[in-house]
Amino acid sequence: MATGVPSYKVILHGEYGVGKSSIFRRFMNNTFTTATGKKSTIGLDQSTRTYTIDSQDVKLTLWDTGGMERMSFIGSSYYRGAHAALLCYSVNNRDSFTILSQYILDIVMNAEGAKIFLCGNMSDQVDSMSENDLRNAVTDSDLEQFTSQCEDVLSGVYRVSCKDGTGLQDMFEDMARFLHRNSMSKMTLRRDLVQPGSTPEREEANSEKRRCC
Amino acid sequence: MDETYDVIVMGTGLKECILSGMLSVSGKKVLHVDRNPYYGGESASLTPIDQVFEHFKKSVPENKYGRGREWNVDLIPKFLMANGQLVKLLIHTGVTRYLEFKSVDGSYVYKGGKIYKVPADEKEALATSLMGLFEKRRFKNFLQHVQDYNVDDPKTYKGVEPNMVAKQVYEKYSLDANTQDFTGHALALFRNDEYMAKPCVDLIKRCRLYSDSLARYGKSPYLYPLYGLGELPQGFARLSAIYGGTYMLDKPVDEIVMEDGHVVGVKSQGETAKCGIVVCDPTYAPDRCKKVGQVVRAICILNHPIPNTKDGQSVQIIIPQNQVSRKDDIYVCMVSAAHNVCAKGYYLAIVATTVETSDPEAELQPGLELLGAIEEKFVSVVDLLEPIDDGTENKIFISMSYDATTHFETTCDDVLSLFKRITGEDFDFSKVQHTDTETVE
Numbered sequence: 001m002a003t004g005v006p007s008y009k010v011i012l013h014g015e016y017g018v019g020k021s022s023i024f025r026r027f028m029n030n031t032f033t034t035a036t037g038k039k040s041t042i043g044l045d046q047s048t049r050t051y052t053i054d055s056q057d058v059k060l061t062l063w064d065t066g067g068m069e070r071m072s073f074i075g076s077s078y079y080r081g082a083h084a085a086l087l088c089y090s091v092n093n094r095d096s097f098t099i100l101s102q103y104i105l106d107i108v109m110n111a112e113g114a115k116i117f118l119c120g121n122m123s124d125q126v127d128s129m130s131e132n133d134l135r136n137a138v139t140d141s142d143l144e145q146f147t148s149q150c151e152d153v154l155s156g157v158y159r160v161s162c163k164d165g166t167g168l169q170d171m172f173e174d175m176a177r178f179l180h181r182n183s184m185s186k187m188t189l190r191r192d193l194v195q196p197g198s199t200p201e202r203e204e205a206n207s208e209k210r211r212c213c
Numbered sequence: 214m215d216e217t218y219d220v221i222v223m224g225t226g227l228k229e230c231i232l233s234g235m236l237s238v239s240g241k242k243v244l245h246v247d248r249n250p251y252y253g254g255e256s257a258s259l260t261p262i263d264q265v266f267e268h269f270k271k272s273v274p275e276n277k278y279g280r281g282r283e284w285n286v287d288l289i290p291k292f293l294m295a296n297g298q299l300v301k302l303l304i305h306t307g308v309t310r311y312l313e314f315k316s317v318d319g320s321y322v323y324k325g326g327k328i329y330k331v332p333a334d335e336k337e338a339l340a341t342s343l344m345g346l347f348e349k350r351r352f353k354n355f356l357q358h359v360q361d362y363n364v365d366d367p368k369t370y371k372g373v374e375p376n377m378v379a380k381q382v383y384e385k386y387s388l389d390a391n392t393q394d395f396t397g398h399a400l401a402l403f404r405n406d407e408y409m410a411k412p413c414v415d416l417i418k419r420c421r422l423y424s425d426s427l428a429r430y431g432k433s434p435y436l437y438p439l440y441g442l443g444e445l446p447q448g449f450a451r452l453s454a455i456y457g458g459t460y461m462l463d464k465p466v467d468e469i470v471m472e473d474g475h476v477v478g479v480k481s482q483g484e485t486a487k488c489g490i491v492v493c494d495p496t497y498a499p500d501r502c503k504k505v506g507q508v509v510r511a512i513c514i515l516n517h518p519i520p521n522t523k524d525g526q527s528v529q530i531i532i533p534q535n536q537v538s539r540k541d542d543i544y545v546c547m548v549s550a551a552h553n554v555c556a557k558g559y560y561l562a563i564v565a566t567t568v569e570t571s572d573p574e575a576e577l578q579p580g581l582e583l584l585g586a587i588e589e590k591f592v593s594v595v596d597l598l599e600p601i602d603d604g605t606e607n608k609i610f611i612s613m614s615y616d617a618t619t620h621f622e623t624t625c626d627d628v629l630s631l632f633k634r635i636t637g638e639d640f641d642f643s644k645v646q647h648t649d650t651e652t653v654e
Contacts, residue, residue, distance in 0.1 A: 038459075039457075043456070044455065064455075068450075068451070072460035073251075075252045077447035081439075109282070192315060193439075195310070195312070195314065196303055196314065202431055
């Protein structure tokens with residue numbers, strides 16, 4: 001904000017356990033951990049990367065949920081000012097997919113105007129699934145049906161694997177490109193915001209005299 | 214829920230959320246519960262507007278106030294001092310990155326039935342009709358001394374020993390009663406005149422906080438978060454969650470389980486979570502609290518800015534107690550669509566004071582009169598509760614109710630004192646480490 005480089009806030013969203021923190025790790029430092037459960041999310045907060053879009057620097061800041069969705073709700077403040085939501089599900093877990101319409105409602109209610117991107121994670125597991133697993137998997141026709149229903153709402157649809165890294169970096173860059181081109185066509189800049197700690201203070205701030213009568 | 218935690222925090226008000234965050238950061242295993250399905254307890258901002266009407270048991274008007282979701286109505290009005298303790302906590306914990314703030318447009322003070330802008334710079338100070346020319350000169354000398362004062366350096370005392378009472382300092386500078394009122398209440402933000410008979414260091418410290426805050430972002434010494442104060446507890450809750458804290462909302466608490474005079478757990482819906490320490494707001498342990506007073510607040514919806522404030526989109530007005538023959542000041546805080554708390558064209562003003570009579574609403578009259586026409590008014594009288602003990606014996610640490618002050622300094626004092634009582638040490642800010650990395654492609 002203060003630096004003048006366009007910056008876009010993207011929030012991760014989706015069921016507990018679909019790999020949001022893994023996507024976050026791939027974004028943050030392109031790593032992967034096999035650890036699961038609550039511990040694997042601790043410490044992840046937000047991370048910023050700079051992309052060059054149409055020969056201009058653009059910042060993408062990805063926010064993780066902090067695992068708050070595990071037993072509770074994510075507060076409304078998580079959504080504030082979000083330019084986009086990356087809605088995640090696991091391709092081998094139908095439940096995490098069928099519930100997405102509820103999440104879309106949350107996003108539309110709490111982050112007005114945010115673009116929604118859909119991301120199916122764990123694509124590496126599709127080939128090695130047993131018949132039983134497949135019954136619980138999200139099929140291509142499921143996805144097609146959903147995306148045709150939500151055509152107006154979705155700005156991008158991706159399939160990735162955090163385990164082998166497939167599709168992730170392309171997805172992040174694609175989101176950055178979409179968001180930047182979209183905002184260039186609208187130009188919304190807010191200049192009077194103050195973020196204590198990062199907004200430069202007034203020049204006189206540290207000089208001893210500030211007012212007298 | 215059937216698990217063991219180091220600390221169970223009950224209530225997601227601002228104080229509890231700050232503590233939950235600090236305790237998680239300090240490596241404690243924290244469970245944080247709230248009986249409500251939303252964050253913030255009493256420090257939540259109500260949204261959409263229907264909730265405000267329901268909260269005060271009034272019928273909801275149809276199609277009157279624009280889009281309901283544009284409203285975020287605070288129940289407890291406060292502003293942040295730009296150089297105050299809460300801003301320091303926000304910066305040191307990194308929570309500032311989750312929030313956005315704007316400066317408050319102006320601070321006003323009431324004198325002889327009219328309101329005057331508290332000067333924000335030299336030009337305004339020269340132009341103000343708040344005081345006469347000679348008084349201005351005396352006041353300038355006073356402020357200069359305050360600015361140079363250093364308790365650790367007797368050379369800066371210039372005849373004002375730290376234990377000299379405030380009243381004497383005013384007399385030393387020959388400040389008249391109006392200037393004393395202005396200094397003590399609009400700059401030092403004392404709620405009543407008890408400070409006059411106390412050592413002047415506190416007065417000096419508070420004047421410094423005001424001027425240092427004013428110097429930071431301009432216009433006024435106050436900041437206010439976009440979307441209302443309810444964003445603050447959520448920011449600290451996120452901090453706690455990121456450091457491993459577990460959140461459960463919509464969770465009624467049945468009982469604090471005791472053994473041998475100290476807490477061993479919390480019972481909810483038939484399950485017991487074990488813990489060695491409980492932190493909560495007074496509503497979760499009413500039998501361990503005493504009433505120390507009452508605050509009356511009127512939330513008013515206006516369809517115009519407050520008159521005589523140059524159409525300020527956010528203002529504070531302080532009515533010093535002497536001006537209206539009271540013991541405690543009356544405060545007016547107004548915010549608007551500029552801070553994303555209401556629909557465009559509307560303004561939210563909250564008038565509050567400490568209750569002194571049996572007709573609390575009437576006590577707000579001098580403040581209400583300043584607002585002009587009022588579209589809607591919601592009045593509440595709430596008890597101020599305080600714990601009956603400091604919690605160190607039974608390990609139940611209870612916060613105090615939010616007082617009538619218009620800033621968060623007393624809130625932070627309570628939080629820091631609780632943290633020290635809970636852990637036996639001061640909070641170590643160096644334990645906060647972020648994943649906020651920046652990578653350039």
